[in-house]
Amino acid sequence: MKHINHRDVVVIGGGIIGAAIAYYGSKSGLEITVFEKNELGSGTSSKCDGDILAVDKDPGFNSQMALKSQKLVHELHTELDTPFEYRNYGSILVCENDMELEAAQKWVKQQQNAGLDFRMLDREDLRNESKYFADDLLGGLECQTDSMVNPYLFTYSLFEGAKRYGAHIHTHTEVVNLYKNQAKQFVIETNQGTFTANKVVNACGVWAPFIGKMLDIDIPIKPRKGQIIVASRQKPVGVRNVMEFGYLISKFGGERKVDPLIEKYGVALVMEPTESQNFLIGSSRQFNGYETKVDNEVMKCIAHRAVRFYPKIADMTVIRAYAGLRPWTADHLPIISQVEAIPGFYIAAGHEGDGISLAAITGKLIEEMINETNTSVPIEPLSLNRFHASLEHSFD
Amino acid sequence: MNENVMIICRCEEVTYHELVSTATKYKCSARELKLRTRAGMGYCGGRTCRTMVEKIAQSMGTNTPTETNISLKVQPPIRPVSFENLGRISK
Ligand SMILES: Cc1cc2nc3c(=O)[nH]c(=O)nc-3n(C[C@H](O)[C@H](O)[C@H](O)COP(=O)(O)OP(=O)(O)OC[C@H]3O[C@@H](n4cnc5c(N)ncnc54)[C@H](O)[C@@H]3O)c2cc1C
Numbered sequence: 001m002k003h004i005n006h007r008d009v010v011v012i013g014g015g016i017i018g019a020a021i022a023y024y025g026s027k028s029g030l031e032i033t034v035f036e037k038n039e040l041g042s043g044t045s046s047k048c049d050g051d052i053l054a055v056d057k058d059p060g061f062n063s064q065m066a067l068k069s070q071k072l073v074h075e076l077h078t079e080l081d082t083p084f085e086y087r088n089y090g091s092i093l094v095c096e097n098d099m100e101l102e103a104a105q106k107w108v109k110q111q112q113n114a115g116l117d118f119r120m121l122d123r124e125d126l127r128n129e130s131k132y133f134a135d136d137l138l139g140g141l142e143c144q145t146d147s148m149v150n151p152y153l154f155t156y157s158l159f160e161g162a163k164r165y166g167a168h169i170h171t172h173t174e175v176v177n178l179y180k181n182q183a184k185q186f187v188i189e190t191n192q193g194t195f196t197a198n199k200v201v202n203a204c205g206v207w208a209p210f211i212g213k214m215l216d217i218d219i220p221i222k223p224r225k226g227q228i229i230v231a232s233r234q235k236p237v238g239v240r241n242v243m244e245f246g247y248l249i250s251k252f253g254g255e256r257k258v259d260p261l262i263e264k265y266g267v268a269l270v271m272e273p274t275e276s277q278n279f280l281i282g283s284s285r286q287f288n289g290y291e292t293k294v295d296n297e298v299m300k301c302i303a304h305r306a307v308r309f310y311p312k313i314a315d316m317t318v319i320r321a322y323a324g325l326r327p328w329t330a331d332h333l334p335i336i337s338q339v340e341a342i343p344g345f346y347i348a349a350g351h352e353g354d355g356i357s358l359a360a361i362t363g364k365l366i367e368e369m370i371n372e373t374n375t376s377v378p379i380e381p382l383s384l385n386r387f388h389a390s391l392e393h394s395f396d
Numbered sequence: 397m398n399e400n401v402m403i404i405c406r407c408e409e410v411t412y413h414e415l416v417s418t419a420t421k422y423k424c425s426a427r428e429l430k431l432r433t434r435a436g437m438g439y440c441g442g443r444t445c446r447t448m449v450e451k452i453a454q455s456m457g458t459n460t461p462t463e464t465n466i467s468l469k470v471q472p473p474i475r476p477v478s479f480e481n482l483g484r485i486s487k
Binding site for chain 1: 431434441472479482
């Protein structure tokens with residue numbers, strides 16, 4: 001029996017992750033329906049940077065997964081109809097003291113040994129990169145495979161591609177309840193009526209835990225707020241993404257030698273030139289619930305940090321600021337997983353500061369899991385079970 | 397003046413024609429129209445063109461007014477400010 005509101009695969013969430021799942025899923029022949037409570041790309045995926053990075057990934061599984069995703073994005077840039085400001089110039093990290101330079105050398109060695117395209121940069125290289133850099137910067141490193149996109153155009157572009165393969169996209173459709181009926185179908189109650197489905201993918205980013213709760217599943221994701229300021233185009237400060245080495249430390253929770261305020265808000269420099277030739281300067285890292293207000297003090301710290309690395313931009317103009325919520329997990333890896341207790345329920349969320357980078361591989365993996373084909377990368381490190389492992393062991 | 401070449405967003409040089417054709421093609425909200433064309437995303441923060449952009453989205457019948465459409469809101473800084481002045485941290 002099939003009625004009009006029955007769907008094969010329902011994806012909840014219309015951010016970049018939902019977009020990539022809808023695209024690769026429908027391209028593989030799956031019948032995909034997306035429910036988004038607001039507009040497409042209205043969550044974190046329009047309140048972020050657009051860096052597609054391997055430079056900040058742990059050598060090994062993380063960097064290999066990032067590299068796979070970069071290759072997919074490179075293909076998507078010719079495969080999708082709507083351009084999304086793809087620029088593959090590589091990215092660099094800069095060091096402000098000897099301690100960082102030493103750590104950078106180690107990082108480059110490890111990455112090279114893992115087969116990635118990394119190299120060290122000296123003062124001369126930095127000077128050639130941008131004449132706006134502070135003179136006292138010691139050097140840095142470069143990752144050649146990194147690229148940049150416009151994150152919301154990328155999201156739109158993937159959804160347009162998905163529609164062409166037949167995906168149904170419902171915006172302003174909020175999932176308010178989710179359970180399994182006796183026929184083992186999912187019942188999905190929305191503000192636009194009730195649907196049933198064979199499979200459900202939870203791609204709700206920082207809101208994924210609320211969907212989990214509807215099925216009594218604990219999804220350990222927390223919002224980690226990040227703020228960005230936008231500088232207007234005046235002079236080209238650089239053409240590719242630049243981060244301070246301290247970003248790595250800040251991301252993974254290590255100790256840095258910086259002002260207490262900078263430390264408190266987890267501010268580390270990220271400079272991303274956009275195709276419109278403005279540049280985005282970020283960012284901060286804070287656990288502060290679900291609020292996304294622009295905080296003046298944090299904005300000051302970000303500007304302060306920018307001037308430390310680029311003293312000559314002091315008279316350039318900041319025109320805008322915004323804040324988004326990174327879907328954080330304890331081990332900084334996303335959850336891309338089936339849920340054993342609930343056959344047919346999948347989670348694709350928790351990408352923290354890497355959702356744009358890892359969207360493509362995430363979409364591909366979920367497609368492969370649903371179609372039960374070989375996965376592009378091993379999926380054990382991404383399973384929901386990893387968080388409950390200690391619990392399971394006690395039952396052994 | 398030909399309304400097709402009439403500039404609605406001066407900072408980003410977005411024409412009336414570009415706005416109308418984008419709104420027609422994607423049947424999108426004011427927010428999406430802004431993100432797709434960059435109208436209102438320039439130096440003045442949309443102070444000059446915000447209402448026009450919203451009107452164009454509405455006249456295409458694409459801007460279903462719901463509470464989520466308030467995203468053309470103004471975010472701090474209220475006025476453009478230099479890095480130097482913004483980045484001054486009192487110690
Ligand atoms: C300041 C900042 C900078 C960043 N920079 C980068 C970067 O340079 N590179 C990078 O790779 N990553 C970056 N990120 C991370 C990246 O933005 C996120 O990982 C990514 O956007 C998450 O995408 P998502 O689709 O999971 O979530 P979202 O985009 O938030 O999408 C989830 C969607 O689910 C919808 N939803 C929620 N509940 C429901 C419901 N009940 N029913 C229906 N729909 C629902 C929401 O409305 C939302 O649209 C950054 C993040 C921040 C905050």
